Amino acid sequence: LDGVNQPADIAARAAELGRTSHAITDHGNVSAHPLWGAAALKAGIKPIYGLEAYFTPSVALDREKKRRTNTHMTILAETEEGYRNLLAMVSESHKDGFYYRALVDEANIERHKTGLIFLSGCLSSMMSRQILEHEGDVGIQRGIAMAEYWRELVGADNYFLETQLFDIEKAQRANSGIIRVANATGIPLVVTNDVHMLSAEERETRRMLH
Numbered sequence: 273l274d275g276v277n278q279p280a281d282i283a284a285r286a287a288e289l290g291r292t293s294h295a296i297t298d299h300g301n302v303s304a305h306p307l308w309g310a311a312a313l314k315a316g317i318k319p320i321y322g323l324e325a326y327f328t329p330s331v332a333l334d335r336e337k338k339r340r341t342n343t344h345m346t347i348l349a350e351t352e353e354g355y356r357n358l359l360a361m362v363s364e365s366h367k368d369g370f371y372y373r374a375l376v377d378e379a380n381i382e383r384h385k386t387g388l389i390f391l392s393g394c395l396s397s398m399m400s401r402q403i404l405e406h407e408g409d410v411g412i413q414r415g416i417a418m419a420e421y422w423r424e425l426v427g428a429d430n431y432f433l434e435t436q437l438f439d440i441e442k443a444q445r446a447n448s449g450i451i452r453v454a455n456a457t458g459i460p461l462v463v464t465n466d467v468h469m470l471s472a473e474e475r476e477t478r479r480m481l482h
Contacts, residue, residue, distance in 0.1 A: 275468040276477070279304055283311040285470045295320035297346055300374045302362050321355055322348040323362060325376040327398070331369045332377075342375055343398045346391035346434060346464070354387020381426070390426045391434040392419070394466050395446055399433070403449030404442060415453040423459060432462045 279296070286294040294317050296308050305321050312319035327345040328334050334341060349355035361384040365374040381390075392399040402414040423431045433454045435447045454461045469475060 277468075277470055279308040279311040280314075281470060282308070283315040283317055286312075286317055287315040291317055293318035293320055295322045295348060297322035297324040297348070299324050299344075300326050300362075300365070302359065320348055321358065322346060323358060324394075325361075325365070326373045327393075328375050328377050330377050330379070331371055331375045334371055334375070340372055342373060343393065343401060344396040345376070345393045345398075347376075348389040348391070349387065350389050350430075351387035354389075357384035357387055360384050378425070385426050385430070388426070388430065390422065390431050391462060391464070392422070392432070392450070393434055394436055394464075395438075395443060397434070399450060399453070400446040403446055403453075412449055412452050412456070415449060416456050419453050419457050419459050423457070431459060433459050435461055435463050436466050437463060438466070 282294070282296065294312060296304060296319075298304055300323070302321065302323055309319045309321070323346075325345045325347055326342040328342045333339075347358065347361070349358045361376055361380055362374070364380050364384075365376045369375040369377060369380060394400065395404075399415055399418060402418060403411040405411070406414055419431075419433060425431075433450050435450050436443060437447075438444075451461065453459070469477070
């Protein structure tokens with residue numbers, strides 16, 4: 273388990289912090305969405321429905337080569353049509369894309385991308401890995417090429433570069449590189465947080481579960 277917070281507790285904490293809108297993006301599934309929507313609206317918060325997808329370029333190729341190459345990508349529903357597409361994407365990932373995990377690949381995204389917002393993802397994303405695994409300008413150039421590819425695939429208004437403010441050296445290196453990619457491409461930056469607990473006091477519980 274990567275977290276045990278209930279939707280009502282998340283909504284209450286978000287309201288306590290003065291949030292007017294908030295997203296949940298569980299790994300590989302959207303099963304919390306009904307409870308989340310009800311809890312958020314009750315707390316006076318606009319619910320944003322999302323997914324932290326296990327992404328791979330091709331599920332078929334992963335199976336053929338018996339490889340596990342998935343990375344993470346954040347996907348948010350922008351419109352009602354987008355939400356229907358998000359549900360279809362997740363259903364397809366479980367029905368046809370399951371290989372160790374429910375995988376979303378490029379073909380699935382191509383079929384269901386309308387009405388969705390795509391963020392480049394967390395430290396386990398393709399973007400972060402390109403920057404962290406290739407030193408200096410090589411990683412930046414790979415990141416630029418990847419960002420331009422995704423902007424073309426899902427649309428210029430639907431792709432954003434994601435940064436997360438963690439006080440760890442790896443995250444700082446990734447953020448620095450992503451900012452350089454944003455400056456080079458003009459793709460907007462967003463700042464998110466990879467929330468697995470509602471307070472620091474829950475750290476030990478989360479550690480034991482994870």
